[in-house]
Amino acid sequence: xxxxxxxxxxxxxxxxxxxxxxxxxxxxxxxxxxxxxxxxxxxxxxxxxxxxxxxxxxxxxxxxxxxxxxxxxxxxxxxxxxxxxxxxxxxxxxxxxxxxxxxxxxxxxxxxxxxxxxxxxxxxxxxxxxxxxxxxxxxxxxxxxxxxxxxxxxxxxxxxxxxxxxxxxxxxxxxx
Numbered sequence: 001x002x003x004x005x006x007x008x009x010x011x012x013x014x015x016x017x018x019x020x021x022x023x024x025x026x027x028x029x030x031x032x033x034x035x036x037x038x039x040x041x042x043x044x045x046x047x048x049x050x051x052x053x054x055x056x057x058x059x060x061x062x063x064x065x066x067x068x069x070x071x072x073x074x075x076x077x078x079x080x081x082x083x084x085x086x087x088x089x090x091x092x093x094x095x096x097x098x099x100x101x102x103x104x105x106x107x108x109x110x111x112x113x114x115x116x117x118x119x120x121x122x123x124x125x126x127x128x129x130x131x132x133x134x135x136x137x138x139x140x141x142x143x144x145x146x147x148x149x150x151x152x153x154x155x156x157x158x159x160x161x162x163x164x165x166x167x168x169x170x171x172x173x174x175x176x
Contacts, residue, residue, distance in 0.1 A: 025057045026065035029116065031078035033131045034062035038160060039077035042133065045156035046075065051148050053141065071140035073149060074116075079132040082112050082125050089127055089166035092150045101157045102127040102166040103135075103150055122146040126157050128164030133157055 033039075039062035046064055048055055050073055053066040058074070065072040087110050093100025103124040106112040114134060117123050122137040124146070135153060137146050 024069040025059055026063075026069050026072040026074060028058050028060040028063045028065070028074055028076060030060040030062055031076045031131070031134070032080060034060070034076075034078035036062070036078050036131050038131060042077050042156040042159050043075075045159060047152050050152050051143050051145075053143070067141050071138045073138070073141050073143065074134075074136045075153065076134045077131055079125065079134050081130050081132045082127060084167075085110070085112060087112060090147075091166060092147050092154065094151055094154060099162070099165075101129075101150070101154050102162065102164075104166075124150060126160075127166055128162045129157065129160040130163065131160070 043062065043064055050066040053073060056065050056067065056069060056072060058065045060076075062077040064075045067073050082104050085104060085106075087107050088105045089102055090105060091100045091102050104112060104127045106123050106125070108119075112125060113123055114136065117136045118138045118140075120139045122135075122139075124135045124137075126133045133153065133156070135149060137143050137149055143149055
């Protein structure tokens with residue numbers, strides 16, 4: 001057996017390893033159900049750029065990040081779906097005909113806010129879908145319209161059929 005292929009492999013590894021060390025990366029904790037195979041399919045449906053921000057690497061399963069490591073827009077898949085809540089819930093859809101995706105936007109002090117989210121970040125959790133997605137958009141990311149990011153994530157989120165939808169106060173008023 002020739003030593004040339006082994007030496008070539010070692011030389012290639014020596015060249016690539018420093019480059020990987022320089023690649024910007026965002027640190028995230030995986031969600032409790034990150035190994036769910038649906039998460040892999042969902043992440044494959046996410047765009048290469050999110051509202052003009054390039055994709056950057058992460059260090060956790062079933063996660064994705066965009067922007068810069070110091071203020072990344074992060075997406076985690078595999079969360080336990082949030083329970084019904086009084087936090088704001090909005091439906092985001094590309095068209096009026098499409099039912100869209102319901103997103104909970106936890107308010108300050110909500111138990112649904114993830115510990116890793118900056119205090120000034122927009123946080124969104126899919127509602128009524130298992131597994132749930134979490135999108136955290138720091139103000140420093142430069143995204144002026146957070147719902148634009150949710151529209152970009154919609155094709156991935158809709159891989160999971162909605163089991164429940166948001167209910168508003170006007171939905172609860174009966175017709176008399």
